[in-house]
């Protein structure tokens with residue numbers, strides 16, 4: 001998880017957030033001591049000016065704590081959101097360069113979950129880490145030490161309440177963590193079934209499988225919901241029990257502290273301060289538990305994102321690309337080309353050999369599944385071939401810059417894709433400065449070719 005944050009989160013902002021948080025903890029830890037001073041030296045002796053003086057000090061520390069908390073939240077929120085933004089754009093940058101081979105590896109629905117939901121998990125944990133993961137241990141050590149200085153006699157109460165709390169947290173985590181971890185795969189499943197239902201809606205209707213598909217979606221939906229309900233129930237149940245443990249600790253402090261006060265071995269102010277420190281100690285444990293409960297889910301998300309980022313794109317620009325001549329007249333040649341899909345045993349295309357020159361129209365005719373689409377996909381290098389060469393103007397397409405190659409080719413796939421916007425926006429996709437005449441020309445070509453199948457136009 002740290003690997004995924006490295007370089008994508010600003011170090012300065014993280015350091016700033018931590019510094020603000022340290023100031024906040026120090027200010028917060030000071031308050032109970034001041035309360036005990038007011039009670040011991042002001043209230044007990046009726047020293048009004050002392051009460052005023054310490055009162056102002058307390059206001060000062062409270063304000064400092066609020067300002068520091070604001071600074072910490074501001075920086076933590078900013079840097080975790082930026083981390084999310086950077087992750088999303090890195091995934092997008094990676095995915096947009098995927099060849100069809102790589103798209104065959106990771107489900108599109110899963111890619112969407114990984115870019116949205118998984119990134120949010122990482123963002124949340126980064127935020128929590130900058131807020132609490134560092135605050136809790138400092139608070140824990142500081143409050144325990146200060147509690148000890150206020151009363152050695154009562155410290156034994158911790159020896160009972162902390163293990164009770166820890167055992168309880170352990171039980172809750174043992175149940176909750178596997179459920180938290182399962183949330184991501186269940187979200188994936190919902191997206192997968194939903195997407196299949198949408199893309200296959202015609203087939204589903206034609207075969208009257210609406211009910212079956214609905215049930216399948218219901219299944220995935222229910223599975224996710226039940227998991228979420230279970231995990232939230234566990235967390236919801238945990239809170240009252242934790243409050244009970246904290247209240248029990250308070251009662252014990254008042255009970256035993258009261259006896260110490262009546263035997264004159266402890267001052268009232270010290271007991272009040274001790275109580276507040278005890279709460280801070282137990283609170284720190286709870287905060288740590290909360291962060292640790294979120295970590296497994298975020299760790300699963302981090303692995304899923306890393307998986308995408310680690311996929312090596314096979315089709316890359318060559319190190320020393322050959323420049324295409326600056327002409328609009330191109331020629332295309334297939335030189336004894338073999339191609340096999342990486343998941344297939346047999347060749348999809350074997351020994352394809354032909355050439356097409358500027359002004360010529362070449363139609364590839366064949367039955368369904370004979371490899372027409374596959375052949376056309378090899379021209380813009382959507383897949384790399386196994387043997388032979390695909391040549392544009394006599395140059396192997398693998399020796400060209402992909403951007404140059406794509407500039408020289410117009411590509412009209414059989415299944416059309418419309419992007420959000422007007423028809424004109426869609427037509428201008430390949431050339432933002434296209435004139436009306438050019439747009440009409442493109443429409444005419446599209447009309448005469450797209451109805452027959454895939455089409456690649458190189459001149």
Ligand SMILES: Nc1ncnc2c1ncn2[C@@H]1O[C@H](COP(=O)(O)OP(=O)(O)OP(=O)(O)O)[C@@H](O)[C@H]1O
Nearest residue numbers: 104341343344348367368369370371372373374375
């Ligand atoms: N992504 C893929 N992975 C593995 N095999 C594939 C893939 N896409 C297509 N094929 C297989 O490759 C062969 C050629 O398919 P292709 O889509 O090129 O045929 P086509 O001639 O365009 O058919 P149609 O006339 O139906 O459009 C088929 O046997 C098909 O099952």
Ligand SMILES: [Mg+2]
Nearest residue numbers: 372373374414
């Ligand atoms: Mg086809």
